Amino acid sequence: MDFLNALIALANYVLIPAMSYGSQLALGALGVTLIYGILRFSNFAHGDTMAFGAMVTILVTWWLQSMGIGLGPMPTALLALPVGILCCALMVLATDKLVYQFYREQKAKPVILVIVSMGVMFVMNGLVRFIIGPDDQNFSDGTRFIISARDFKQLTGLDEGLALRTSQAITVITAVVVVALLFWFLNRTRTGKSMRAYSDNEDLALLSGINPERVVVYTWCIVAALATVAGVLYGLDKSFKPFTYFQLLLPIFASAIVGGLGSPLGAIAGGFIIAFSEVTITYAWKKILVYLMPGPLEPDGLVQLMSTDYKFAVSFVILLIVLLFRPTGLFRGKAL
Amino acid sequence: MSADPYDDRGNKDRSITNPHGIGTLRAAPGTGHGMETARAFLIGDSMTGGYGKGPDILHDCTVAVDKGEIAVIVGPNGAGKSTAMKAVFGMLDVRQGSVRLDGEDITGLTPQDRVVKGMGFVPQTNNIFTSMTVEENLEMGAFIRTDDFSDTMTQVYDLFPILKEKRAQAAGELSGGQRQQVAVGRALMTRPKVLMLDEPTAGVSPIVMDELFDRIIEVARTGIPILMVEQNARQALEIADKGYVLVQGSNAYSGTGKDLLADPDVRKSFLGG
Amino acid sequence: MSETVRNIGLFAIVGGLILLTGVMQSWNAALLILNMGLISAIMAIGVNLQWGFAGLFNIGVMGFVALGGLAVVLVSMPPTPEAWAAGGAGIIAALVLGALTVTAAVLLLRKMQAGATRNIVLIVLLVGGFFLYRAILDPSVEAVENVDPAITGYLGGLALPVLLAWPVGGLLAAGAAWLIGKTALGLRSDYLAIATLGIAEIIIAVLKNEDWLSRGVKNVVGIPRPVPYEIDLQSDPAFVERAAGFALDPVTASTLYVKLSYALLFTVVLLVLLWMAQRALNSPWGRMMRAIRDNEVAAEAMGKDVTRRHLQIFVLGSAVCGIAGAMMTTMDGQLTPGSYQPLRFTFLIWVMVIVGGSGNNFGAVLGGMLIWFLWVQVEPIGVFLLDVLTSGMSDGPLKSHLLDSAAHMRLLTMGLVLILVLRFSPRGLIPEK
Secondary structure, three states, X not given: OOHHHHHHHHXXXXXXXXXXXXXXXXXXXXXXXXXXXXXXXXOOOHHHHHHHHHHHHHHHHHHHHHOOOOEOOEXXXXXXXXXXXXXXXXXXXXXXXXXXXXXXXXXXXXXXXXXXXHHHHHHHHHHHHHHHOOXXXXXXXXXXXXXXXXXXXXHHOOOOOOOEEXXXXXXXXXXXXXXXXXXXXXXXXXHHHHHHHHHHOHHHXXXXXXXXXXXXXXXXXXXXXXXXXXXXXXXXHOOEOHHHHHHOHHHHHHHHHHHOOOOHHHHHHHHHHHHHHHHHHHOEOHHHHHHHOOHHHOOOOOOEOOOHHHHHHHHHHHHHHHHHHOOOOOOOOOOO | OOOOOOOOOOOOEOOOEOOXXXXXXXXXXXXXXXXXXXXXXXXXXXXXEEOOOOOOOEEEEEEEEOOOOEEEEEOOOOOOHHHHHHHHOOOOEEEEEEEEEOOEEOXXXXXXXXXXXXXXXXOOOOOOOOOOEHHHHHHHHOOOOOXXXXXXXXXXXXXXXXXXXXXXXXXXXXXXXXXXXXXXXXXXXXXXXXXXXXOOOOOOOHHHHHHHHHHHHHHHHOOOOEEEEOOOHHHHHHHOOEEEEEEOOEEEEEEOHHHHHHOHHHHHHHOOO | OOHHHHHHHHHHHHHHHHHHHHHHOOHHHHHHHHHHHHHHHHHHHHHHHHHHHHOOOOOOHHHHHHHHHHHHHHHHOOEOHHHHHHHHHHHHHHHHHHHHHHHHHHHHHHHOOOOHHHHHHHHHHHHHHHHHHHHXXXXXXXXXXXXXXXXXXXOEOOXXXXXXXXXXXXXXXXXXXXXXXXXXXXXXXXXXXXHHHHHHHHHHHHHHHOHHHHOHHHOEOOOOOOOOOHHHHHOOHHHHHHHHHOOOOHHHHHXXXXXXXXXXXXXXXXXXXXXXXXXXXXXXXXXXXXXXXXXXXXXXXXXXXXXXXXXXXXXXXXXHHHHHHHXXXXXXOOEOHHHOOHHHHHHHHHHHHHHHOOOOHHHHHHHHHHHHHHHHHHHHHHHXXXXXXXXXXXXXXXXXXXXXXXXXXXXXXXXXXXXHHHHHOOOOOOOOO
16 A cells, blocks of 8 residues: 555646646636626626637737747746736627627616627637637647656655646636635725625615626626636646637536535635546546555556546536535525 | 517526626606796605606605605505605606705706715615625715715714624624614715605514614704605604605695694594594 | 518528529538428427527527437437347446436435435445446446447447437437426526536537447448438439439439438428427417416416426427437438537527527527528638638738638627627517517
């Protein structure tokens, strides 16, 4: 029995990937939950908003790379990120003015906005494919590993290597910073509080002199920032492909609902719950079990509970279980 | 088929839509035909109107309050008491009549603009931010103010000591009477020139009701005129300087609180003898 | 202009567009659009039943369509005896065991008192059941998938007439819909949308991965047809002679004949379903559905079991989508699980329903045909337009990029159509009466 090696393998294949995937999902789910809390519908275009922000960032990254500008060991994309956020914010604000605002004036029911967001989803999806194409795009540069498996083995003399990719570390750190900023904004600033007030009680917010249109503008800007950051981090960690981003909708929605739609804290918890369950259930545990089990008991098969293609099923089953026992989600959502 | 093309077809899917806290308030500023029959600090003058293109609910109805007064609107269920309040606040399609505040015609202003002009309004229900703390509720009340509002908050805490005690608690966790205090406190934070209360004692116990009335008198003593709608006609008229009895959207009786309490017709019809 | 004339006019326009395709491009292309248009119209009827009549938000249309496709394989393909011998019994046993485990879990949840004991028993049952299920399933699956994997490697079907697969597809979809609806509509608040979205992805994942069932991404090809094969027609002297009578060469004539036969079959199904949907709409049941939709509280107060009614219509609508899915797979002659994408099979159907007119069956049919026409034709139109636009440009990376990207115009267009219709004609082309 070799506990230490098992632990390293667990960290390498399960904990670290799940942490970074969970951070990405949490950022995505935060965007969905903010729109749900303030504009009161589930935004089907969110995956494509992520793709749009990431696309702009990639284009700027390529340009910076071609100019020879970079951040040394860090990915150039971080330098391009603010431009991506800005363009994405302009894009969603334009969409709001051209499309969504009309329905707010009409006092349309939220489900109509859901259908509208389907239309926006089609348009954005088409736009992204039109501009950057439907294929995989690579834009990560800088140092690939903070510590590679081989270095780790040499350093510690263990059989198992622990690889920590730069993108994973950046993902987790960025997510922590962004989430801290968001919570500070929502709970400590006047504008943030006015957003919470609007989410809680629209009429009373109006009677208190809070301008709804301004709340909506702030919301879209924050959502654009969250979506772009999530999109870029996902792209750095895995790869950028428009269709993949569209498919992220399901785990993102699942995260937001598991945590309790409308609750930012819930969105984060949901993101990590979904990520950890997806990774643990689709991981082949044989590698870890061989260290833990005495020889004769070593497993023959891969000890993979489900094939990786069923990761969507995992998000969904988790979602169902939570809803059966706690219909409002873990953090009892609805108001920010 | 419903008339609204943006209807939800009865959809109640919570995984995609969020009805919580959704706005129902409709701004309906303006009037077809202005009226000036009387003068008061705040007056809804000869108002006739209804919701949208629907039938008229108010008929030539006048309510007013002067400085240093408490004016109370009473009447049977469905008499249009709350509707009159909404008309004064610009949430009813007024086809005839005017609303004036301190001599200025504000009929054409939206409810938000009336708040800026100095009107404070406490709705009957959903009148607090349940997920926010008591202090945050008060802060939101002062949202339009750019100056330092800490002394106003101190005043509110002096008026409602229990709120100071519970300042860090979510307002939604408070009792019914305490919630109403938060609601009134929130409205006071703008330092309004006039305060409008829509049934402030709805759904609270008699003891709490008495306490709330005491608080309202205290608020009035600070110099803020109060126009309020009340279900509990007798208690309300007892503290009222001016009373309006509405029946089917029209002024049936008006006078000082004492006069109305003494009026045999009013007693018989509305105060149970 | 009376409403009827206007509606007939709208249908005539769509017919005209298809005829124009026939004249300008080819009659084969026109008939292909017509056939898929008919299938799309049926899917739109299914979604319209749910959204239009009951306000139910089904965003898992793709899953029901795919189940219809699976039904075609299970009904019409010949069985693989070697595979059955190798692992058929094991797989059946595993599936039965799985179903029993779930049933036991549900019963446990209902009968036992809530508490730690129940939860522990439940977890032990589910985890134990899962591992036992996998222990039985895995070797059998491996055995089945090893049987001539290049050609079969799956259990095959029942070798029954393929037309039988259409109603079976409907039943399969209905069964899945019942399970989903029972769970999602039964929760304290309604979570149907996310449930359908998730289940659709799961169904596709199953079709892609469970090779023993559907050959996965290796696809099932050569599905039997309800209409003659082109090659047989071409070698039939009588047919060649008749084709010559129309001044057509035998190859073109045979392809047209096959497509026309499908068109005829599909039209019959569409008309039957449309008739049934109209009958349902105007029956007391349909009136009650709409009463519930327009005022659920009142309907509930009158003692109507709203959840039950919603479940009924959800199952019916999904069954219609399943039938359409079976028809589509039959026409394609193959099941390709990799080709199911939500944009195409879920959200496009929604565009059809909204554009056609929510709550109107004829609107759904019109929307289905029209949007399908656009979906197919936007791409060549886009290429043509960009060709014209870039004709003045010198050759370079931008020009070639624009020309390459023309293919993505269709998503953009569908989104714009949906947004514009919702904005300026929210009731759709043929509004609900």
